[in-house]
Amino acid sequence: KGVPLSNNNILSNPRSALSFVEVYSDDIVFGILPPFHSFGFTVSGILGLLAGVCIFSSPDPTDGKRLANSFARWHLTIMCGAPTFIKGMLKAATKEQLATMRLCVTGAEKAPPELFEMLRNFDKPDCLIEAYGITECSPGLTMNPVGGHSKGVGLPLPGVDMIIVHPETEAVLPIGQRGLILVRGPNVFKGYLNPGISSPFTTVNGESWYKTGDLGYLDEEGILTISGRMKRFIKM
Numbered sequence: 542k543g544v545p546l547s548n549n550n551i552l553s554n555p556r557s558a559l560s561f562v563e564v565y566s567d568d569i570v571f572g573i574l575p576p577f578h579s580f581g582f583t584v585s586g587i588l589g590l591l592a593g594v595c596i597f598s599s600p601d602p603t604d605g606k607r608l609a610n611s612f613a614r615w616h617l618t619i620m621c622g623a624p625t626f627i628k629g630m631l632k633a634a635t636k637e638q639l640a641t642m643r644l645c646v647t648g649a650e651k652a653p654p655e656l657f658e659m660l661r662n663f664d665k666p667d668c669l670i671e672a673y674g675i676t677e678c679s680p681g682l683t684m685n686p687v688g689g690h691s692k693g694v695g696l697p698l699p700g701v702d703m704i705i706v707h708p709e710t711e712a713v714l715p716i717g718q719r720g721l722i723l724v725r726g727p728n729v730f731k732g733y734l735n736p737g738i739s740s741p742f743t744t745v746n747g748e749s750w751y752k753t754g755d756l757g758y759l760d761e762e763g764i765l766t767i768s769g770r771m772k773r774f775i776k777m
Contacts, residue, residue, distance in 0.1 A: 679729075696762075704750065
């Protein structure tokens with residue numbers, strides 16, 4: 542589709558994340574995600590520049606043994622990645638190799654219960670933070686609090702507005718009711734590069750919102766839970 546992300550889009554996202562997660566000057570981030578995607582570009586590059594922390598990069602996120610060895614060798618403290626990549630590293634690692642781990646942010650796919658259990662076995666039960674994002678949103682939208690109980694995919698990041706609407710009528714739904722997730726914020730792109738693609742935006746209550754294509758609901762605390770995709774909803 543061609544997703545053009547502006548400087549402001551890209552810079553606003555790690556800024557929001559850094560106001561949500563505390564990063565220290567002696568942290569070393571493990572960059573395992575490819576930089577051609579917005580998730581990898583921000584956490585493996587821009588994040589270090591903005592936060593003033595070192596980043597160690599590894600070229601193959603599927604090489605669990607190499608990731609585990611690198612984690613131990615460079616005394617890494619923070620990593621971000623898809624659950625599949627993190628699980629591969631955990632299966633190949635020992636407790637000693639991951640002793641310096643402080644935070645492990647997971648996104649791009651749902652974190653399975655197995656991943657939480659694996660980190661508990663490494664005596665790192667509070668390290669895992671599940672987040673939710675989309676390429677068009679640079680990419681982060683929500684994140685669970687550090688050290689707290691993981692619930693759904695967390696709270697919207699600072700600067701991100703989120704509502705739930707009916708998939709067909711686009712009427713705003715009450716708290717706890719499942720529907721289409723709409724978002725807006727400085728991290729959201731302005732539209733696809735390729736011509737002929739229908740607009741991913743809609744207007745609700747006089748404001749423009751990006752249609753994520755994901756289904757979910759917000760609870761009383763404002764925490765988002767993902768329950769499916771719009772295309773599967775339409776098909777059913």
